[in-house]
Amino acid sequence: MEASQRINIEGHVSAGFDAVRDAFAENFSRRHELGGACCVYHRGEKVVDLWGGVRNKSTGEPWQEGTMVLVHSTTKGLAAMTLALAHSRGWLDYEQRVCSYWPEFAQHGKETITVRQLLAHQAGLFAFDEPVDRSVVADLDRLAAVLARQKPAWEPGTRQAYHAITLGYYESELLRRVDPHRRSLGQFFQDEIAAPLGLDFYIRLPESIPNSRLATMARPSLLAMLRGFGIRFSLVAFNRRSNITRALMGSEFPHDEQRIYARNFEVPSGGGVGTARAIAHAYSVFAIGRQELQLRPRTLQLLSAPAIAPTHGFYDECMMGDGVQFSLGFMKHGPVWSFGSEGSFGSPGSGGSLGFADPKAGIGYAYVTNQMGTALTGDPRDLALRHALYSVIPPAP
Numbered sequence: 001m002e003a004s005q006r007i008n009i010e011g012h013v014s015a016g017f018d019a020v021r022d023a024f025a026e027n028f029s030r031r032h033e034l035g036g037a038c039c040v041y042h043r044g045e046k047v048v049d050l051w052g053g054v055r056n057k058s059t060g061e062p063w064q065e066g067t068m069v070l071v072h073s074t075t076k077g078l079a080a081m082t083l084a085l086a087h088s089r090g091w092l093d094y095e096q097r098v099c100s101y102w103p104e105f106a107q108h109g110k111e112t113i114t115v116r117q118l119l120a121h122q123a124g125l126f127a128f129d130e131p132v133d134r135s136v137v138a139d140l141d142r143l144a145a146v147l148a149r150q151k152p153a154w155e156p157g158t159r160q161a162y163h164a165i166t167l168g169y170y171e172s173e174l175l176r177r178v179d180p181h182r183r184s185l186g187q188f189f190q191d192e193i194a195a196p197l198g199l200d201f202y203i204r205l206p207e208s209i210p211n212s213r214l215a216t217m218a219r220p221s222l223l224a225m226l227r228g229f230g231i232r233f234s235l236v237a238f239n240r241r242s243n244i245t246r247a248l249m250g251s252e253f254p255h256d257e258q259r260i261y262a263r264n265f266e267v268p269s270g271g272g273v274g275t276a277r278a279i280a281h282a283y284s285v286f287a288i289g290r291q292e293l294q295l296r297p298r299t300l301q302l303l304s305a306p307a308i309a310p311t312h313g314f315y316d317e318c319m320m321g322d323g324v325q326f327s328l329g330f331m332k333h334g335p336v337w338s339f340g341s342e343g344s345f346g347s348p349g350s351g352g353s354l355g356f357a358d359p360k361a362g363i364g365y366a367y368v369t370n371q372m373g374t375a376l377t378g379d380p381r382d383l384a385l386r387h388a389l390y391s392v393i394p395p396a397p
Contacts, residue, residue, distance in 0.1 A: 008062065011037075011050040016392055023388035024050045027381040034218050034371035035063035037276035038385050041284030042393060043362035049277055055215035055370065068200060068274050069215040069368050070254055070261055074349030075203060075272030077356070079168050080119065080329025081282060082175055082188050084303060088296040091178040094119070094328060098170075101177045104144070108151035117157050118170055119329040122310045124152030125170065126161040126318055127246035134253060137169070138265060140184060144173045153243075153317075160310050160326070161317040164247040168268025171329065186266040196292055197281055201274025207263045214260045214273070215370040217351070225374050233320065233376070243318045251350075270349075276366040279355040283346065284364025287357035304343035304359050307332045319376070333358075337377050339386065340365070352379030361393055 007028040013021045020038065027033035035053030039046065055063045086092040092101070094116045099106035105113075113123050129150060136143050147170055153161065163170075172185035179188060186204030194201055202209070225234060236242045254271035256262045261273050285292055289300050307314075307325035314334075315322040323336035330345035331337060339346060339356050340363060346356020351372030356365055365386070373379040 007052055009050060009052040010065065011048075011052075013050065014045070014047040017047050017389075019388040019392050020048050020385060021050060023384040024052070027384060028053060031381045031384065032371065033369065033381055035067070035069075035215055036367065036369035036371070036381070037063065037067070038367045039276040039280035039365075040389060041280050041287075041364040044284060044288055044290060046277075046281075048389070051276075057216065057218045057370075061212075063215060063370075066200060066213055066275065067215050068202075068209070068213055069353075069370050070217060070271070070273050071279070071353040071355075071368055072251075072270045072349035072351055073164065074279065074347050074353040074355050074366075074368070075267075076167065076269055077330055077345075077347035078189060078193075078201060078203065078272055078279070078282060079171055079185055079268040080347070081193055081286065082185050083115075083119070083171060083329055084286070084295070084299050085192055085293060086175060086178050087302075088294065088299045092174075094302065098174060102144075102148070102174060104148040107148055110150075110152060110156065113152075113156045115174070116308070116328065117310075118174075119167075120307065120310075120326045121160050121163045121167065121316075122158075123156045123163070123170075124154045124159065124161065125150055125166055126153065126163045126243065127166065127249065132250065134265070137250070137253060137267070140173070140176065143169060144176075147173055158311040159317055160312075160314055161243060162247060162319050162324075163269070164244075164318065165250040165267065165269050166247070167329075168266075168270070172266065172268050184266055185268045193282060193293065194278070197278075197285065199274065199278035199282060201272060201278035201282070203268055203272050204266045205261055205263050205271075205273050209263075209273075211260050216260055217255075218371045220372050220374050227374065229374055229376060236320065244320070247318045274368075276355075276368045279366035279368070280364045282364070283355055283357040283366065286345075287359050287364050288362050289359075300359065303328055303330065303345050303357075307334070321376075324377075339378075348378075348382075352382055354379075354382050361390075363389075363393070365389070 037051035040048035333344035340358030
C-alpha cells in the first residue's frame with residue numbers, strides 16, 4: 001500500500017479544484033509531510049479546505065478539522081492586518097514618523113523613522129542590544145522602554161534587515177499608542193479581527209485551548225538543515241554574533257514544554273497559533289475588500305502597491321540575499337519569493353507555512369504544517385499546492 005493511501009485526507013474541494021487535493025495527498029507520499037492543512041478562498045467562496053496526517057509524531061494522533069499549529073513568521077501577516085485596520089480607522093498614517101505616535105521612540109537616531117520604514121524592515125532595529133527574556137516581553141511597559149532605548153544598527157532607511165522577532169514588538173507598542181483602549185496587538189487582533197470573522201487563530205493563545213487541539217512541531221535533522229539552508233547560511237546561523245542569529249533571539253519563546261505552546265504570552269512576529277482555514281479566511285477579506293472589517297479601499301490599495309526599496313536596495317543584511325521585498329508589515333510577491341499575482345501580499349513562516357492575499361485573483365490562501373522544512377524561498381509542499389491552485393483558477397480579468 002502506498003503512503004498516500006495510508007494517510008487519511010479529509011475535508012473538501014469545490015468542483016474544478018481536484019488538482020489541489022491531489023497535490024495535498026502527494027505531499028504525504030512524495031514530499032515527507034507529517035501533518036498539515038491547506039485552505040483557499042476564491043472571490044469570497046471557500047473552495048479548498050483540506051487536512052490530514054498526524055498532529056503528534058510521538059503518539060500518532062491524527063490531525064483533525066480543528067487542529068491548530070504554530071505558524072512562526074506567517075504570524076507577521078496577521079499582525080500587519082491589525083495596523084492596516086488602524087490605518088483604515090484613521091488612527092495611523094504609514095508615512096508619519098513613529099515618534100509622532102510614540103514620543104519616547106525618538107532616541108538614539110530613531111527620530112526620523114517612519115511607520116512605513118519600520119514595517120518594511122528598514123529601521124535597523126532587527127536585534128536587541130540588551131537582554132530581553134520572557135519576563136520583559138510579558139511586561140509591555142517594560143518592553144516598550146527597552147524598544148525605545150534601542151539604537152539602530154545603521155542609518156534608518158538605508159538598508160533592509162529582516163526584523164525576525166523584534167518587528168512584532170514594535171508593531172504592538174505602536175498599536176497600543178494609537179488604539180483608544182491601548183490594547184496589545186494580540187488582544188486587538190482577537191477583538192477586532194478574529195472574533196468578528198470567527199477565526200481559530202490566536203496571537204495570544206489562551207489557557208482555555210486544550211493540548212489536544214494543538215499539533216506538536218517536528219524539527220528537521222541537522223543534515224536536512226545543512227542540505228536545505230546551504231553551508232554558507234548554516235555557518236552564519238551558528239555564529240552567535242551574526243545578524244541572523246541576533247535577529248532570531250526570542251524565537252523560542254512561543255514554545256512551552258508542558259503546554260506545547262506558551263499561553264497568555266505574545267510574540268507578534270512569530271508566535272501565532274491557528275488553522276489554515278482561519279488564515280485563508282482573513283486574507284480573503286483583505287483580498288476582495290469584504291465589509292466585515294470595514295476596510296477602506298485606500299488601505300487595500302496601499303497594501304497592494306509595490307514595495308519601496310531602501311537606499312541600498314533590497315539586499316537583506318540578515319538573510320544575506322537580494323530581492324526579498326517587504327511593505328507595510330507584509331512580504332510582497334517578487335522575483336525571489338514569488339506567490340500569487342502582482343500586488344499579492346502575505347508572509348511565510350519558518351518550516352514551510354504561508355498565508356497570502358492575491359487581490360488580482362481574489363485569493364485568500366494558507367498552508368500550515370507541523371513537519372518543519374528547510375527551504376528559504378518556498379517549501380516544496382507549499383509550492384506544489386500553489387502550482388496546482390493557479391493551474392485551475394480562471395484568469396484574472
